[in-house]
Amino acid sequence: MSNSPLTTPELIHSPKEMRAKVLAAQKSGLTVGFVPTMGALHEGHLSLVGRAAAECDVAVVSIFVNPTQFGPSEDFAKYPRTLPDDMKLLSRYNPVWVFAPEAADMYPPGMSTVVQPPSVALPLEGASRPTHFAGVATVVLKLLNLVPADIAYFGQKDYQQACVIRQMVIDLDVATRIIVCPIVRDEDGLAMSSRNRYLSPEERTAALSISRALRVATERLEAGDRDAASIAAGMRAEMNAAGIREIDYAILADPQTLETLQTATDTVVILIAARVGQTRLIDNCVVSLTPTL
Amino acid sequence: MSNSPLTTPELIHSPKEMRAKVLAAQKSGLTVGFVPTMGALHEGHLSLVGRAAAECDVAVVSIFVNPTQFGPSEDFAKYPRTLPDDMKLLSRYNPVWVFAPEAADMYPPGMSTVVQPPSVALPLEGASRPTHFAGVATVVLKLLNLVPADIAYFGQKDYQQACVIRQMVIDLDVATRIIVCPIVRDEDGLAMSSRNRYLSPEERTAALSISRALRVATERLEAGDRDAASIAAGMRAEMNAAGIREIDYAILADPQTLETLQTATDTVVILIAARVGQTRLIDNCVVSLTPTL
Secondary structure: OOOOOOOOOEEEOOHHHHHHHHHHHHHOOOOEEEEEEOOOOOHHHHHHHHHHHHHOOEEEEEEOOOHHHOOOOOOOOOOOOOHHHHHHHHOOOOOEEEEOOOHHHHOOOOOOOEEEOOHHHOOOHHHHOOOHHHHHHHHHHHHHHHOOOOEEEEEOOOHHHHHHHHHHHHHOOOOOEEEEEOOOEOOOOOEOOHHHHHOOHHHHHHHHHHHHHHHHHHHHHHOOOOEHHHHHHHHHHHHHHOOOOEEEEEEEEOOOOOOEOOEOOOEEEEEEEEEEOOEEEEEEEEEEOOOOO | OOOOOOOOOEEEOOHHHHHHHHHHHHHOOOOEEEEEEOOOOOHHHHHHHHHHHHHOOEEEEEEOOOHHHOOOOOOOOOOOOOHHHHHHHHOOOOOEEEEOOOHHHHOOOOOOOEEEOOHHHOOOHHHHOOOHHHHHHHHHHHHHHHOOOOEEEEEOOOHHHHHHHHHHHHHOOOOOEEEEEOOOEOOOOOEOOHHHHHOOHHHHHHHHHHHHHHHHHHHHHHOOOOEHHHHHHHHHHHHHHOOOOEEEEEEEEOOOOOOEOOEOOOEEEEEEEEEEOOEEEEEEEEEEOOOOO
8 A cells, every 4th residue: 555645535424335435445355454533633543544554455544533432521522523634644644544424323313232341341441431331342343343344453552442342352253353553652751642632731741650650660570579569559659749649540450351460470561540630541551571580 | 046955054163164154155246144043943944044045145044052142040951952953954945054153162261242232122021031132132243243144034923132133233333134034833823933842732722822812913903993901901811711821921012112002003013922831932913004094
């Protein structure tokens, strides 16, 4: 697939038309890579699109701010919607098809089936945001039915979401292959997120303590420390010192089940969710240590 | 598709192999019709297979006694399993592929995603069998992902199940078209069911009051009676007179929402579930009346 610059991506609103286009492409022998997003694209999203473009003949990017994955007190109304900017950013890649369905087409009257996500959805984000992953699982399954891609790409930034989707796809025998891509960070270390634009300069400075806490924890693990509770306390102290008071979780967990660990094993995922001002941020880091002989 | 008799159908156990076969057939331009069953095939099932065989190039019949749609006190263990007989019956059609997966392949350890079915699943069977339709919706979605057929065929005998599947397929944007086929009855009027083989001769005689109750109700509707509560009482009396005491429901309902009607409209579905001895039977009948001028 060529990267001829500044070709306006094709924009498709109709779910029916979207599926027909994907099936026609596949029938003609092309492979399709799919990147589901809520728009407000940043370099994190674009790294997924770049990978889809490199590995498949056509990249499809969906842009849909999915109402059902927001809780009643969350930021659905103010979530950034920047379709013209998104289209411009996507013009780096060619061919890219942008699927931007209307909420009324995704959730017509009478729509009442819900995918109850796998058990890995229960802790952490599932505890803080009880209906979130049912909304995510349902919309992702719908999107994978409308864009029956060969491969779909998700970001590791939403680590638990990636676990939920990977397990759901196995559990329901969805044919699409799931690939999870690394977190992209700004130069100062902050994990890219559409919600970063909510942060004031002071809040952004405070938010840097999140990725710093992950680094400190990683260093302790690499130095041989296995006391997960103490490492977790260290992460909280790091964020508290930067003025962050509302920490939903800061833990070391099993990378498959997401169960909180008291003693670190050779592969752990370090997971943080914290509120900086009004903005809830998440970040994570997988640490794989070579067992000492 | 030819009906050359007595060709042994091809038997596939592996989900992966099954999907690959269907996709290869479709890639080569063939259409695929799918009939999901729990085996113990009778002429009701075969009418679906016949329709699939007539309308599509290949008919796929799945035979899987799905554990998750049985309640803890239900007849999962004793449900009839008659694969050799089923294969013989299916040899009428050609080509037929029989998909008979193992429970361990459908529900491997860790499988925990569940499709919470649409609201039409709540009354009637949903009230009598609280986890039944989640089991049905989940396994049907899995089967439609493993056998991504052009058309899938279901029997009207399980009226509410057909409503649940039709709505789930709409809600989750499943690409397969759903066709619901008429009930097939024995000469004495009893709706064909794999569970009829549980009935003793006396029970079978009693069970005939179910279809008789449907006929009496239909005649009253055709005669202009619109008093749904009185018609329902008449159905109960008919079954009680035959010795049936345990009636889960015997109602006139809206054919889309399945809400119980007090006053019959021009199109109604009459639905009955009752226990005859140890055997729970269901039956139904849709009545469409031309509005009187």
